[in-house]
Amino acid sequence: MDEERRIAAADEVSADETVVFTAKSGFETTEGILTRRDDGSVIAFTNYCPHWRDVRLDTGSSALVRNGELVCQKHGATFEKQSGDCNFGPCEGAVLDTFEVTVDDGAVYLTDDEWDAAEPGLSEERDLSSGGRIDF
Numbered sequence: 412m413d414e415e416r417r418i419a420a421a422d423e424v425s426a427d428e429t430v431v432f433t434a435k436s437g438f439e440t441t442e443g444i445l446t447r448r449d450d451g452s453v454i455a456f457t458n459y460c461p462h463w464r465d466v467r468l469d470t471g472s473s474a475l476v477r478n479g480e481l482v483c484q485k486h487g488a489t490f491e492k493q494s495g496d497c498n499f500g501p502c503e504g505a506v507l508d509t510f511e512v513t514v515d516d517g518a519v520y521l522t523d524d525e526w527d528a529a530e531p532g533l534s535e536e537r538d539l540s541s542g543g544r545i546d547f
């Protein structure tokens with residue numbers, strides 16, 4: 412696997428918290444979060460709420476995970492970890508976008524063709540002043 416795509420050690424990713432990372436492609440960056448689903452597999456979602464896309468789910472010390480669901484702490488929307496479906500809250504019916512990731516030899520890699528590299532942590536370049544808001 413390409414070390415530029417390594418996000419985290421697989422055993423850093425648990426079911427009751429998230430690990431934030433930054434995906435890069437050229438000058439473009441975005442943030443994602445890793446977590447484990449009930450079946451033990453690792454999944455990666457985009458790190459913003461579909462309700463207000465300038466709101467991070469994980470601000471650097473894990474998103475809130477409650478009863479096996481990701482919770483947006485701004486207005487309380489909840490997302491199923493299996494699918495990213497919002498099943499409660501102001502953006503109910505929306506779905507978190509995913510990244511393709513692969514676990515190989517004890518590490519998680521960003522294997523999504525849309526992105527060239529990944530690194531752990533928040534993006535320093537992320538502009539939170541823009542981004543659409545769904546007003547309800």
Ligand code: FES
Pocket residue numbers: 460461462463466483484485486487488500501502
């Ligand atoms: S910003 Fe996430 S529920 Fe409103």
